[in-house]
Amino acid sequence: MSKKILAIISVILAFAMLFGFAGCQSEGEEETTYAVKTPLPIENRTEIDEAGVAHTLPTYSPEEAKNNTVTIFDYLTKDTEAGVAPINELKTAKAAVKIGLSKGITKAKNEKDEDIPYSDNDTLNASIKTLSNYMLITGPTEEVKNPTCYVGMDKTGQIVVFDGETEFNEVPLEKVLPIDAIAALTIEDVESVICIDEGPLRTVTVTLKDNFAPEMVEKLYNQGLKQDDIKKAVLAELKEAEGFMKVADEGNIGVEYDNCQLIITINREDDTITAVEYIKRANITTAVTGAGTLEGLKETPIEFCYESFLKYELDRVDPATVE
Helix, strand or coil, X not given: CCHHHHHHHHHHHHHHHHHHHHHHHHHHCCCCCCCCCCCCCCCCEEEECCCCCEEEECCCCHHHHHHHHHHHHHHHHCCECCECCHHHHHHHCEEEEEEEEEEEEECCECCCCXXXXXXXCHHHHHHHCCHHHHCCCCCCCCCCCCCEEEEEXXXXXXXXEECCCCCCCCEEHHHCCCHHHHHCCCHHHEEEEEEEEECCEEEEEEEECCCCCHHHHHXXXXXXXXXXXXXXXXXXXXXXXXXXXXXXXXXXXXXXXXXXXXXEEEECCCCEEEEEEEEEEEEEEEXXXXXXXXXXXXXXXXXXXXXXXXXXXXXXXXXXXXX
């Protein structure tokens, strides 16, 4: 047998061994599966933008998405023969609760979802970009000044709010979360509801209609926590930036809610909620005058989006049951 033929046979055998080894690897690797109590239509397409942020792409037609909104909303809020709805289960549940609050300022959007300049003054715009650095570092409650706090029950049975880690301490969730406000929502209040399943968890995002009654938005986002109304909150933030600008007329602040959302994380195996996040967005319009480094700037209209993120994380695992 010639050397050339032997070389060809050697190459063929090498490829055969390679593919055979790959096949053995594939057979040895088992795909992890997760139990799902309630199958739902899910969004499963994402893309990464230039900033590295992932965006969910529509998987369904507009008509299918509309039907999915009703299906997923009913799953969240309506009991069935199969069990209690996730939202209603919270009314009798207990858990250790961690609360986090963060805030920020971004550009407002127009009807085409395009950024609106903060103002028509480039120098002022450059300064407003740094406004988030001046955001008040305050806690989610009056009792706690840090951005994160914990809710527990003391020895007398009173619910208390405190800083830092502590021993596991379950509290009735209906006394901490705005469950009644969530349960009061109707499908007419909702713009869309989408569901994404990943691993053992399910994330349901509820986007409220922009014309949803402002007083209901405040009730939904503030029930259970003592927070100022949004105008007072915005004024407090702007006062932190008085080194370069001041509000010309504190009584002239426009507030228009936009793209407010609930993001609910659920255990897919038993449909119990593990976290609830409230995202409150409002487009703010007012006018400012220059101060400090912007001294001499005449009264100038500004517009921006004020965001507040309030998250409840629920720990339902009692350490006494963990080895």
